[in-house]
Amino acid sequence: MITLKSKFISLSLILIMFSFSILNGMVDDWGRLSGGIENLFIFFGESLWPPDWSVLEPQNYPVCTTYPLFDFTCSTAWIGMTETIKIAFVSTIFGSIISLPISILAARNLSSLSLSYFARIVLAAARSLPSIIWAIFFVILVGFGPFSGVLAMTIYTVGYLGKLQYEAIEGMNNVPLESARSMGLSKIEIATGVVIPEMANSLISQMIFMFEYNVRHGTVIGIVGAGGIGYYINLYLKFLQYDKVISYLIIIFIVVLIIDFLSISARSYFNEEGDISKPSWWDLFIPKMKRVE
Template identity: 55%
Template sequence: MNNKFIIASVILLSLTWVFLDDLVDDWGQIESAPDRLETFFYEDLWPPDWSVLEAEEWVDGTLHKPNGELCTESYEIFCSKAWTGMEITIKMAFISTLIGFIISVPLASLSANNLVPLPIAIPARIVLAGLRSLPSIIWALLFAIALGFGPLPGILAMTLYTIGYLGKLQYEAMEGIANAPLESAMAMGLTHSERLVHVVIPESSNDLLSQLMFMFEYNVRHGTVLGLVGAGGIGMYIDNYINPPFAYDKAFALLIVVFVVVVIIDLLSMFARSFVTEQGDVKRPKWWTVLLPAGFAADYYNKSKDSDSEESE
């Protein structure tokens, strides 16, 4: 570790401490925090109320979906708030992520300064910055005012934010690709769109896929927040439970469901990216490992990697 790195680290940490001390007036807050958190956790959150995984039973004994439709599914869970809410949230996130990705890739290519001159890159970057400077909840609020409540304002909000956020990650990934393939393509006379489709996208595919899956995961997580402005999905149910009459244990159960979905998306991302990573760096996962908890999946790969290397020896 060289001296410059140590000095820079010390300066940054000192600045962090100075800013923190400037912002926090009462350090005594921290002392009582564990007790208050413990009380809240055991009295309101724990144990999670797993009735959110069940259909609603009406007084006549029939089972219904949250929207009032009769439950005709083979398993009750498919009619539960957790399932139906998550289904809507995942659909919203899927649509927003995909449309956002399709729009952000060409915009990012117009922002990358190794692909276009600065007079084109700067306006494109300003557009992307504009789109992501408003958080998606503000976009959702604006669309909810314009269109009313429901999934559509949520989808539009997440799409706009996705374009701004993903576009920035993408142009940075594009700027990081090796120069040689681009130079060859330029010398050959390929057009901007040909360079984008046949050189830049494949060369940065690992990053683009990772960002795409991260954005999908982000949008699923953010679906829980967008529910607060009536954008529908699982967030709407969470919002209902954290408002009077409070049912934090049910909200907690729904948050655990969100967590499980996020972990599954992460594993899917690992699987998808395994197709574009250097062979040997990552062993391609089997499709069914997405069903394993993260720790088990890691154990599986470590063991099978060890056995592979023993065989090769």
């Protein structure tokens, strides 16, 4: 007798074998793999390690115009990281302001079929390109610097956050909408008076998630010249100063970890029931299991 378990095992085996056969078609020489590990040790030992922490010291360029409290606030790492966070913050705020009305138009339970399709196409178009491609596009349009980064991330935020929002709105309880409709409230009143207050928690939680996402992706867009810490990574990569690059990567890792934690804590205040459950540091590595209700 074929049980569900044996079906599952055989299906998994077939999938794994299928993937290996595709990989085999793409790899011409498996011998390169052994050289790869050797290369990694050489690269790590000679170029990457130890990290060059001079990136945390004040530099001649960019010129420090103010007299800071701490010296390291004049370093490229600090300037780059704060710029990345600033880009992420501004584009999350602007992106969510733009995406909210579009997602209300896109939700099938609030607007007509044709309007919702139109709004969904707009959101899908904004989402279809990753933020780094948008960044290249805006660097061409408005030049290098954080401004093109903000524009790129805002567009991507509109697309991504808009989809999250309209899916949340479509999943909302239908009874408040029905009673508002039968009272004769207009669509704008239903959106502002019923949908937004009812969904506020999940909308805020999605916004915080989007900020965290934008910080992570904001480190990449600097590589194409759209501002942030990625600019310096790209710079030192070009000069083959990998020991500086690794120190940037360590800084990014730590900052992303901190923002992840802050995001989880902030979102715990806006969960569905509105009651507070503060996460511990462990939740970053081992996520809490959701309670089934």
